[in-house]
Amino acid sequence: MNQWSGVNALCYYLAYILEIYLGFSQSIALILASVAFTQYAVFSWPPYFYIDRIGRRRTVIWSSVGCAACMAIIAGCLLNSSYTTSAVAVAFMFLFLDCFTMGILPVSWSYSAEVQPLRVRNKATAVGVFSHWMSNFVVVMVTPIGLNSIGGNYFWIWAIICASFVPLTYFFGVETSGRSLEQIDQMFFEHPRWLMGVEADCTKVVKQTAEDEEMRHKAYAKYDGFDQKEKHVEVVHHEEAK
Structure with missing residues (x-):
């Protein structure tokens, strides 16, 4: 979810998109991109204060909803470029990065290690990191082809993928907030099924x-x-x- 949200399709080519598709000058595009990445770093801190309070599942679900909405609006603005649509597109590019870094980003790095059985945690985490960067490679290599082929419509793809994270998390994701690793293992032993997200005991946030x-x-x-x-x-x- 971290990479297939399309975050690096936007980040890696942000200055290029601002200049080529929204009509900004090169200097303004670079300034806007630098401000966006500074904001991206700043907004990576707030999850520290709420991720265990509201839970991993809700954090990812609401983050995915926000990312999907932002990508859809960006795609719409890129179809008909004007001063107004360019300003709206920039605003929602910034907002997309906020939604991503306050939800999907922090959960993706902790959740993989939390749900793995103790005996394979190191190997599973290695596979997760490998798939993360391989997905990053694919997304970054495909993005120029997508932008050149279908232009702003390319971002509709990411909007749909981000929206798909909502049912995936709701039906398959278990809640790990407030639970020890042993308690998470026990949860899988007690409720072994495909759709663990519909089990009430597997989705409640444990407040400790x-x-x-x-x-x-x-x-x-x-x-x-x-x-x-x-x-x-x-x-x-x-x-x-x-």
């Missing part, structure tokens, strides 16, 4: 305070310590028996 986290970690530490102590006693008894 800092005190709850502290107690949980202390409980794990206490259990591990007790377990190690028992093993030590067993070894001593075994040696004495010898």
Whole structure:
């Protein structure tokens, strides 16, 4: 979803699109692109404060809705270029980057590791990173061909793909916010089915305070310590028996 949202189809060629398709001068196009990327970096911080409160699923769903709407408006503006439509297109390009970086971007990097079984987490994460950059390569190589062939209609494709993320997340995505990795594993064991997104227990956001986290970690530490102590006693008894 990170790459197939079309974010890099826009980012990599933003200055080119502004200059060729919207009629801005080269200097203005570069200034607008630099401002857009600065804003992109700034808006990557807010998810830190709400991603665990509202949950991964809602974050991705609302982000996808915003990205799809922005791409559709950008596509419409590029079909009939004028001063007004150019201004609207630039505004929604900025808004698209905001919607993406406040939803799909942060979840995509954490979610893959969270839902993988412990025994294959390292391999699965490697596959995820590989597919991420291979998708990036495909998108960036295809974009010039798409723009030259169908112009602004190219962005309708990304609007449709972003819209498809909503049902995909709703029906297949589980909620990992507030759950430990062990609890996520248990969730897959208890509700093994294709459409796990329709299971109420798999989609609710678990609200945990800092005190709850502290107690949980202390409980794990206490259990591990007790377990190690028992093993030590067993070894001593075994040696004495010898």
